[in-house]
Amino acid sequence: MKKNKTNFLAYPFIIWSTIFIVVPLLIVLFFAFTIKNPNGNYVFSFENFNKLFNAEYMKVFQRSLWLAFLSTIWCLILGYPVAYFISKMKPSKGSIMIMLFIVPMWMNFLLRTYAWMPILGKNGFINNILGFFNLGPYQFLYNDGTVILGMIYNFLPFMILPIYTVLTKMDNNLLNAAADLGANRFQVFQKIVLPLSMPGVISGITMVFMPAVSTFVISRLLGGGQYTLLGNLIEQQFTNVGNWNFGSAISVFMMIIILISMAIMSKFDSADSKEGGGQLW
Template identity: 55%
Template structure:
């Protein structure tokens, strides 16, 4: 307790780069600059209630939910495979799985563009087989694909780490008491892995709902998500006040979803990230 000063750099860091910007965002979101100076208003929040913006919000949540569901469906079996009993094979698999993450996120997404383009690799291959070209890029599917591809590790790794911690003898005990492989999974492995599933869901849903790069690159102009909206307000339109208001709304949504998740998680006593 004597060495309180050790925490000062972190406290300063947090004040400078987290607290102050948050206050600024909040300040921008409830003010408007007029000739008479700065006045407080809620009109930016009211503006967000217009259907055109609400539909952007719903599309963002909808696509993020689909992405999260897909990540769960793909990621859970993946985590179970990684958790296989052969240690040597497990390490190779984990390495293969993590290698793409060493590459920059943007590069990976650009790579998908070249694959999905009208003259891209996949269409060229289809043409060779005599099929017509397909519109693979610039639709919801492409955006979801990009999200799943980029965020899948955030689902797999927490589930894997929880599965890895499950005591083997608990599984053997279930077998011993008459449970076949499916029942063991349903009654023991899955319930015990829930903390991992929950932190996986949180870690995929949050970046998915706020992404703007994936939707811009793979979704083209027409598939605006809430992240793109915020980006536009700040960088293109220059309406910092409205952008800040949307950011605040986004933050509240994320905080709420995290709160729900962590409340659910507490019943299963941690092991996850939150």
């Protein structure tokens, strides 16, 4: 009876998932593997995927993956120490610090990105300060560095939160035991803290890389439309060009890239979980 009740409660979720996940995905797959013939009918074809290997589009893929990779690395470099130091704080202070990272996420993503334009613009806050020293104005916007900065700002909390969660759940008895056995702080971090925090690191990398490789708002605003990324290319195909078939093919290709990345990350995650804390010496 209880099992039947549980199954009944799952039906709304199954219906919701079918309507808003499965059906749209099937529509995207349909457009990706079809083209319109002269009669206006859809026919099965790989032509949309063949167009992806055009040199111009391959440059877009390369740039998107490279910028997403750089932003992910920088989020890890900045996010891990922040998560580590917050995890060492008292729970009350740590909660306040984490809240400070979460609060900006309550604001609309578009507004958070727009906020950088009056800061970095030629008449923006930074150039106004530099003007007092007779410097500038400088063009900080519309380059790769600004796009990466926007990605780091928007996606850094996605790196900090999972690492912080793993670090706070770590058994302090392991750290104390390592110290009792003569390990210094660096050895404790290298042999215990870092390996045990890898699940959080892998989750953070996945959560940052996926939106970074598909973003289009950041590259459009902070890149000034001069940098076409995968997200911009898909948007153009659906809104400006009206080529839903090619846009769907790009979306499928991007999903494959993300799934491959997640599979690689899960391999590392499973390997690290088997190794545990490792050996001290």
